Amino acid sequence: MIPFLDLKGINTQYRAALIEACTRVIDSGWYIQGNEHKEFEKEFAAYCGTKYAIGVANGLDALILVLRAYKEMGVMSDGDEVIVPSNTYIASILAISQNNLVPILVEPDINTFLLDPAKIEEKITSKTKAILPVHLYGQTCEMSKINAIAKKHNLKVIEDSAQSHGAYFEDKRSGNLGDASGFSFYPGKNLGALGDGGAVTTNDEELASAIKALGNYGSHKKYENLYKGINSRLDEMQAAMLRVKLRYLDNEVEKRRGIANYYLQNIKNDKLILPTLRAEDNHVWHLFAIRTNKRDELQKYLQENDIQTLIHYPLPPHKQNAYKEWNNDSYPISGQIHNEVLSLPISGVQSLEDTMQIVKVLNEYK
Numbered sequence: 001m002i003p004f005l006d007l008k009g010i011n012t013q014y015r016a017a018l019i020e021a022c023t024r025v026i027d028s029g030w031y032i033q034g035n036e037h038k039e040f041e042k043e044f045a046a047y048c049g050t051k052y053a054i055g056v057a058n059g060l061d062a063l064i065l066v067l068r069a070y071k072e073m074g075v076m077s078d079g080d081e082v083i084v085p086s087n088t089y090i091a092s093i094l095a096i097s098q099n100n101l102v103p104i105l106v107e108p109d110i111n112t113f114l115l116d117p118a119k120i121e122e123k124i125t126s127k128t129k130a131i132l133p134v135h136l137y138g139q140t141c142e143m144s145k146i147n148a149i150a151k152k153h154n155l156k157v158i159e160d161s162a163q164s165h166g167a168y169f170e171d172k173r174s175g176n177l178g179d180a181s182g183f184s185f186y187p188g189k190n191l192g193a194l195g196d197g198g199a200v201t202t203n204d205e206e207l208a209s210a211i212k213a214l215g216n217y218g219s220h221k222k223y224e225n226l227y228k229g230i231n232s233r234l235d236e237m238q239a240a241m242l243r244v245k246l247r248y249l250d251n252e253v254e255k256r257r258g259i260a261n262y263y264l265q266n267i268k269n270d271k272l273i274l275p276t277l278r279a280e281d282n283h284v285w286h287l288f289a290i291r292t293n294k295r296d297e298l299q300k301y302l303q304e305n306d307i308q309t310l311i312h313y314p315l316p317p318h319k320q321n322a323y324k325e326w327n328n329d330s331y332p333i334s335g336q337i338h339n340e341v342l343s344l345p346i347s348g349v350q351s352l353e354d355t356m357q358i359v360k361v362l363n364e365y366k
């Protein structure tokens with residue numbers, strides 16, 4: 001079976017360096033917010049090109065804390081609206097709801113799967129305070145258009161970069177394309193920890209300082225609490241793992257680009273619709289999602305041919321039980337995407353033979 005993602009294989013490449021990093025943490029005697037955490041924050045900010053990176057416990061918390069910090073800063077308050085793509089992973093939307101803010105769903109472009117800038121302005125009201133573009137599957141949204149709309153209406157732009165570590169838009173990287181950005185280091189992401197992890201990047205000093213405090217019981221200074229904060233910290237061991245893996249992130253992305261280009265050039269079957277790539281460096285191919293109107297049949301066919309695929313995602317957020325209030329609303333483009341997408345195997349350890357076999361099997365599909 002060709003696996004969708006060989007996580008063990010990915011981490012085995014760095015086994016010796018990861019063990020050395022573990023040993024360093026054990027021997028340091030300091031396990032929360034120590035040197036590894038501090039150094040990773042510096043290194044990740046430098047990678048993204050931002051002034052600040054703040055390590056947090058996971059990607060969902062990264063987004064929750066950005067919105068929470070804006071509330072503490074008086075930028076937004078309960079009941080305000082945040083624009084978010086209707087086809088995103090549910091976490092982007094949960095971050096909004098959990099802050100007592102109102103998610104306003106906007107449909108994506110069917111070809112790129114990304115928030116459609118042309119559909120944003122009609123959803124802006126006097127309560128709108130932010131746009132939360134999601135660089136879904138690893139390709140950055142059209143940030144020049146989104147930032148222009150935000151500027152015109154005085155809105156914050158909060159990127160969801162959970163799938164787009166390292167992707168560029170023009171001359172800047174994901175994480176440095178808006179006012180703040182949330183990252184996830186869930187093991188399966190392009191930059192994955194060996195457990196949970198996340199970060200916020202920003203150039204805004206006040207925001208960075210508020211987030212740092214909010215994730216540490218609301219405390220700037222030990223035993224002094226400015227806010228009713230939470231405990232959401234990137235742990236020392238995961239920071240050490242991430243410092244190792246960050247050094248190889250560009251290499252991982254290059255390998256993914258090689259596979260994606262091979263798919264784009266060699267999959268030739270008029271039953272299958274390939275994803276639209278805007279520019280080579282805009283996409284880091286966290287996922288390579290194709291579309292077909294008989295998706296479940298295609299998945300079964302690939303399974304029978306020993307190729308594992310996944311669906312990102314089977315059910316759109318507005319059809320989830322968690323958002324019952326939206327169950328009768330209609331988001332036809334999202335609906336179509338959720339019925340038609342299938343993610344092909346892709347990763348830095350996938351062999352050329354496996355990639356060629358996948359293409360061969362897809363081209364023989366009738």
Ligand SMILES: *Cc1c(COP(=O)(O)O)cnc(C)c1O
Pocket residue numbers: 058059060061088089091092134136160162163183184185186196197198
């Ligand atoms: C993975 C993911 C998240 C959440 O990250 P966690 O670390 O799992 O909390 C948020 N948004 C998107 C688009 C994701 O893919």
